[in-house]
Amino acid sequence: MTAKLIDGKxxxxxxxxxxxGAVSALKAGHGVTPGLAVVLVGEDPASQVYVxxxxxxxxxxxxxxxxxRLPADTPEAELLDLVARLNADPEVDGILVQMPLPSQIDxxxxxxxxxxxxxxxxxxxxxxxxxxxxxxxxxxxxxxGCVMLASEAHGGDLSGLDAVVLGRSILVGKPVALxxxxxxxxxxxxxxxxxxxxELCRRAxxxxxxxxxxxxxxxxxxxxxxxxxDVGINRVPAPExxxxxTRLVGDxxxxxxxxxxxxxxxxxxxxxxxxxxxxxxxxxxxxxxRRGLPAPAL
Ligand SMILES: Nc1nc2c(c(=O)[nH]1)N[C@@H](CN(C=O)c1ccc(C(=O)N[C@@H](CCC(=O)O)C(=O)O)cc1)CN2
Numbered sequence: 001m002t003a004k005l006i007d008g009k010x011x012x013x014x015x016x017x018x019x020x021g022a023v024s025a026l027k028a029g030h031g032v033t034p035g036l037a038v039v040l041v042g043e044d045p046a047s048q049v050y051v052x053x054x055x056x057x058x059x060x061x062x063x064x065x066x067x068x069r070l071p072a073d074t075p076e077a078e079l080l081d082l083v084a085r086l087n088a089d090p091e092v093d094g095i096l097v098q099m100p101l102p103s104q105i106d107x108x109x110x111x112x113x114x115x116x117x118x119x120x121x122x123x124x125x126x127x128x129x130x131x132x133x134x135x136x137x138x139x140x141x142x143x144x145g146c147v148m149l150a151s152e153a154h155g156g157d158l159s160g161l162d163a164v165v166l167g168r169s170i171l172v173g174k175p176v177a178l179x180x181x182x183x184x185x186x187x188x189x190x191x192x193x194x195x196x197x198x199e200l201c202r203r204a205x206x207x208x209x210x211x212x213x214x215x216x217x218x219x220x221x222x223x224x225x226x227x228x229x230d231v232g233i234n235r236v237p238a239p240e241x242x243x244x245x246t247r248l249v250g251d252x253x254x255x256x257x258x259x260x261x262x263x264x265x266x267x268x269x270x271x272x273x274x275x276x277x278x279x280x281x282x283x284x285x286x287x288x289x290r291r292g293l294p295a296p297a298l
Pocket of ligand 1: 050096097098099100102121141196233248267269270271272273274275276
């Protein structure tokens with residue numbers, strides 16, 4: 001058996017199309033152009049690519065993009081001051097501070113400083129709390145993308161399925177587990193101290209791998225027919241491509257898992273592209289909520 005490939009690139013393109021439509025309707029109906037402010041501190045090469053893609057895709061969807069690039073040695077107080085100005089700016093509907101931040105800056109302090117109504121990353125404790133309570137709010141982008149892909153693989157209904165989430169980060173593992181629970185899955189979170197992790201994974205109808213360890217999940221960890229959502233983006237040496245070359249792999253040994261799973265996300269082209277598309281959807285949602293307008297179905 002070979003698993004069905006879950007095409008995150010195509011799903012993300014569809015979501016961006018829906019965002020574009022929602023933005024057009026907001027402009028025509030209410031004279032509103034949503035604005036997204038993206039803040040990059042430092043010159044991390046991957047972050048620079050992600051931020052450039054966020055700016056481009058924001059504009060392609062018809063929204064206003066506000067970009068702030070700060071040097072790597074920016075003091076924490078200066079970043080907090082910028083966040084305060086963005087909070088107060090009525091033209092800004094969403095604020096995203098790209099991570100990771102340089103070591104002199106306390107990430108938690110920055111997240112806490114963002115107005116929860118503009119927290120399109122969904123990381124502020126107020127928005128995290130809303131997920132815990134199962135209330136509407138801004139949901140972190142990668143977890144939202146994971147659940148969209150898993151849900152689509154199951155015809156839109158995840159009720160009653162057994163899900164195992166590997167990893168318990170604030171950015172992915174914890175919110176994914178809560179979102180799956182809110183979608184009526186029975187969820188187990190596994191981590192480095194979990195006993196017999198392979199056996200646990202073999203019981204999962206939905207297996208989400210978000211540990212940041214290249215190809216940790218082997219084919220024999222996967223229940224036949226399961227849906228595998230691979231969040232890992234790990235750059236590993238690829239000498240077969242030439243000296244010094246690298247390639248991207250996920251947290252799942254794809255070549256093994258694809259023979260066992262029912263559906264699986266590839267890396268690249270799976271969860272990754274959903275992250276920015278969900279950010280754009282969150283920005284539209286924030287723009288509507290801030291003005292008391294009904295949220296479009298995105
Ligand atoms: N404030 C935030 N910082 C970071 C987040 C986040 O959600 N909010 N997530 C990641 C980086 N990220 C977006 O910021 C991101 C990661 C990966 C992709 C993506 O499309 N990946 C491609 C492969 C890209 C490549 O070739 O390197 C894929 O998987 O197909 C988009 C966005 C950390 N920081």
